[in-house]
Amino acid sequence: QVQLVESGGGVVQPGGSLRLSCAASGFTFSSYDMHWVRQAPGKGLEWVAIIRYDGSDKNYADSVKGRFTISRDNSKNTLYLQMNSLRAEDPAVYYCAKDGAGDSGYFDCWGHGTLVTVSS
Amino acid sequence: EIVMTQSPATLSVSPGERATLSCRASQSVSSNLAWYQQKPGQAPRLLIYGASTRATGIPARFSGSGSGTEYTLTISSLQSEDFAVYYCQQYNNWPRTFGQGTKVEIK
Numbered sequence: 316q317v318q319l320v321e322s323g324g325g326v327v328q329p330g331g332s333l334r335l336s337c338a339a340s341g342f343t344f345s346s347y348d349m350h351w352v353r354q355a356p357g358k359g360l361e362w363v364a365i366i367r368y369d370g371s372d373k374n375y376a377d378s379v380k381g382r383f384t385i386s387r388d389n390s391k392n393t394l395y396l397q398m399n400s401l402r403a404e405d406p407a408v409y410y411c412a413k414d415g416a417g418d419s420g421y422f423d424c425w426g427h428g429t430l431v432t433v434s435s
Numbered sequence: 436e437i438v439m440t441q442s443p444a445t446l447s448v449s450p451g452e453r454a455t456l457s458c459r460a461s462q463s464v465s466s467n468l469a470w471y472q473q474k475p476g477q478a479p480r481l482l483i484y485g486a487s488t489r490a491t492g493i494p495a496r497f498s499g500s501g502s503g504t505e506y507t508l509t510i511s512s513l514q515s516e517d518f519a520v521y522y523c524q525q526y527n528n529w530p531r532t533f534g535q536g537t538k539v540e541i542k
Contacts, residue, residue, distance in 0.1 A: 359522065359533055359535045360479065360522055360536075361533070362524075362530055362533070365531075374529060374530075376530050377530070410478055410479075415469075415481070415484055419526065420467065420526025420527075420531060421467075421469035421481065421484045421524065421526050422469070422471075422479070422524075423481045423484075423490060425478035425480070426478060427477075428478055
């Protein structure tokens with residue numbers, strides 16, 4: 316079945332960097348747009364970024380634009396999120412999510428999430 | 436950015452009763468509307484997309500309706516496993532945006 320497994324979360328100082336990974340299995344990864352969605356502790360969901368199935372296009376929330384970079388390696392069935400210049404407002408559980416129907420815009424499968432903490 | 440507003444923030448319902456959750460968009464999202472369920476410590480789960488289409492494996496007691504700016508998620512007869520937080524999400528415009536959530540709790 317479809318499975319998404321995130322890794323790479325941890326504690327980082329303000330201004331630091333972290334790279335998240337999401338290993339995908341159970342579907343044709345190279346055929347689907349993929350997203351990152353985050354959830355601050357005790358808060359709601361915030362869409363972060365999307366990358367097209369072939370990596371040809373990317374889009375970001377204004378809150379992370381210029382600091383975060385989404386990428387993918389279709390040969391490894393893996394999605395990435397490079398997070399630079401981390402701020403006090405970035406701590407959250409970061410979920411990778413599969414697009415529902417190629418490029419539909421809703422999320423039909425989510426990973427379990429990886430926790431990012433920003434602390435000095 | 437389209438703002439999604441859910442109401443109520445908390446809904447207290449007895450098992451077996453009907454629950455009706457509302458989601459309003461700040462502009463039309465043309466039925467490009469999804470609903471998710473999230474239980475504590477778990478990832479969200481897709482329930483409904485296209486405003487009214489149940490996702491794979493979702494029980495028939497979950498139904499979605501609405502159009503334009505107004506949408507509703509109805510749980511016809513609440514089961515114990517349905518007590519959770521529910522989010523709506525629009526995918527008509529960028530950025531994709533979520534409502535703040537409605538917590539369905541046991542009355």
